[in-house]
Amino acid sequence: MKKLIIFTDLDGTLLDYSTYSFEAAIPALQLLKEKNIPLIICSSKTGKEIEHYRKKLGNTHPFISENGGGIFIPKGYFDFRVESSEFMKKMIILS
Numbered sequence: 001m002k003k004l005i006i007f008t009d010l011d012g013t014l015l016d017y018s019t020y021s022f023e024a025a026i027p028a029l030q031l032l033k034e035k036n037i038p039l040i041i042c043s044s045k046t047g048k049e050i051e052h053y054r055k056k057l058g059n060t061h062p063f064i065s066e067n068g069g070g071i072f073i074p075k076g077y078f079d080f081r082v083e084s085s086e087f088m089k090k091m092i093i094l095s
Helices: 023-034 047-057
Strands: 006-008 039-042 063-065 070-074 091-094
Touching: 039 047, 047 063, 047 070
Parallel strands: 006 039, 039 063, 070 091
Antiparallel strands: 063 070
16 A cells, blocks of 8 residues: 655745745645645754744654755654664654
8 A cells, every 4th residue: 555745845835935824734734634644844944943843733754954964753753663874873863
């Protein structure tokens, strides 16, 4: 069975470019939650800035900051162990 994953930017995509509101996206965000489709935020913003919006959105999925400079995965998010590698040293596991 295929699993859908949605990747989104924040500025001008999920968030209104001038007001930073995500109100227009609420129906789509609700549908994603109902369908259990992960929403992965990928932005030029810092991890701290993205955390702010994740809390407002109730988003608990991994996210990518600084245009790929940081990859954050909530602790216990995956039901399998991810082996350490050079790539993994650049990732941050959220507690």
